[in-house]
Amino acid sequence: MTFGREEHLWIPESDLDGMSVDTLAVRAGQIRTGQLEHSDAIFPTSSFVYGSAAQAAARFGGEEPGNIYSRFTNPTVQAFEARIAAMEGGEKAVATASGMAAILSTCMALLQSGDHVICSRGVFGTTNVLFQKYMARFGVETSFVSLTDLGAWGAAVRPQTRMMFIETPSNPLCEVADLAALSSLAKANDALFVVDNCFCTPVLQRPLEQGADLIIHSATKYLDGQGRCVGGVVVGPAKYLDEIYGFLRSAGPTMSPFNAWVFQKGLETLPIRMRAHCDNALELATWLEGQPAVSKVFYAGLESHPQHELAKKQQDGFGGVLSFQVKGEREEAWRFIDATRMISITANLGDVKTTITHPATTTHGRLSPEDKERAGITENLIRLSVGIEAINDLKTDLTRGFQALKD
Numbered sequence: 001m002t003f004g005r006e007e008h009l010w011i012p013e014s015d016l017d018g019m020s021v022d023t024l025a026v027r028a029g030q031i032r033t034g035q036l037e038h039s040d041a042i043f044p045t046s047s048f049v050y051g052s053a054a055q056a057a058a059r060f061g062g063e064e065p066g067n068i069y070s071r072f073t074n075p076t077v078q079a080f081e082a083r084i085a086a087m088e089g090g091e092k093a094v095a096t097a098s099g100m101a102a103i104l105s106t107c108m109a110l111l112q113s114g115d116h117v118i119c120s121r122g123v124f125g126t127t128n129v130l131f132q133k134y135m136a137r138f139g140v141e142t143s144f145v146s147l148t149d150l151g152a153w154g155a156a157v158r159p160q161t162r163m164m165f166i167e168t169p170s171n172p173l174c175e176v177a178d179l180a181a182l183s184s185l186a187k188a189n190d191a192l193f194v195v196d197n198c199f200c201t202p203v204l205q206r207p208l209e210q211g212a213d214l215i216i217h218s219a220t221k222y223l224d225g226q227g228r229c230v231g232g233v234v235v236g237p238a239k240y241l242d243e244i245y246g247f248l249r250s251a252g253p254t255m256s257p258f259n260a261w262v263f264q265k266g267l268e269t270l271p272i273r274m275r276a277h278c279d280n281a282l283e284l285a286t287w288l289e290g291q292p293a294v295s296k297v298f299y300a301g302l303e304s305h306p307q308h309e310l311a312k313k314q315q316d317g318f319g320g321v322l323s324f325q326v327k328g329e330r331e332e333a334w335r336f337i338d339a340t341r342m343i344s345i346t347a348n349l350g351d352v353k354t355t356i357t358h359p360a361t362t363t364h365g366r367l368s369p370e371d372k373e374r375a376g377i378t379e380n381l382i383r384l385s386v387g388i389e390a391i392n393d394l395k396t397d398l399t400r401g402f403q404a405l406k407d
């Protein structure tokens with residue numbers, strides 16, 4: 001007689017139904033080998049062996065499940081996919097080489113020539129280029145509309161509209177989309193509603209529960225959280241994910257096992273990191289609002305934010321990214337940025353290290369002056385991706401910026 005749980009050692013996720021995202025982040029999707037390792041194993045192998053020629057034939061023929069070749073079957077990648085799918089509440093996930101590869105794979109698998117896309121205007125710059133320059137070449141036309149103007153979304157719909165694509169909150173002005181309203185519009189028009197959930201992560205927002213059809217992530221940002229690897233993932237129901245997986249198998253923008261392992265370990269600390277990012281960002285946003293040299297702060301956690309109530313309703317926190325305008329022009333913004341000493345001057349975000357960016361000349365530098373104006377990317381705008389350093393040390397560093405504006 002034994003009261004042990006030997007039989008469970010092989011199936012470490014046997015009792016996870018209904019558990020919270022914090023638990024799933026640590027426990028879901030682990031594949032335990034016969035070595036009974038406690039931490040997640042890594043499988044850096046390009047191919048797999050078979051017990052017989054007949055078994056190889058059955059694997060290739062799809063009659064027997066199992067690993068074949070790491071362009072499309074790798075246990076480490078599958079473990080990461082299972083964990084993020086569980087956290088987002090999605091049936092399946094497909095990991096990709098980058099966030100952009102996740103968006104490209106979704107478009108290639110689910111759109112065709114003649115289809116029309118509506119995309120929110122403030123999306124990640126390269127997403128904009130992908131739709132405007134490359135998808136357009138293959139007969140997919142994209143209209144760009146304001147994230148928060150529901151009337152404009154309705155007016156942009158055409159009979160050919162097949163996809164609505166958004167990021168919420170937006171970068172860098174933290175505008176918040178109404179997920180329920182956009183989801184209804186998409187459903188009424190038989191269009192896929194795709195949400196890039198990079199800024200919130202499943203810890204703060206689970207768009208599938210709020211009517212989205214597919215979730216996109218740049219895993220490069222918060223999912224890793226420590227700036228080590230580039231990767232992406234798509235999450236959603238099998239009917240779409242099987243198509244995306246088919247594209248990935250044929251075209252090959254695959255995530256490497258090593259990167260998948262880093263992301264899988266990154267997910268374990270995602271919930272506590274996101275809460276630390278949110279706490280620091282809210283504290284800094286409030287502090288910045290009280291600075292005489294600041295003309296405006298953009299952060300959905302502030303009561304002054306136009307979609308504060310909506311953000312409270314559909315998110316479990318306001319995120320780690322905020323932006324603010326200093327009084328003046330580009331010169332003042334640059335002087336502020338250059339006076340900081342600890343905070344990293346880089347365009348990356350979602351890192352435990354705080355980063356500072358001048359959007360008008362970096363991330364949004366490719367926009368025309370009219371598009372910048374329409375998107376609210378002014379020359380005096382500064383973006384912070386707030387990390388998890390001690391809040392007082394962040395204030396000390398930013399105070400150097402304010403001092404430089406006085407000098």
Ligand SMILES: *Cc1c(COP(=O)(O)O)cnc(C)c1O
Nearest residue numbers: 098099100124196198218220231
């Ligand atoms: C960075 C980013 C992407 C692109 O991801 P990569 O991993 O750099 O390819 C897409 N969407 C958002 C919101 C991003 O911040």
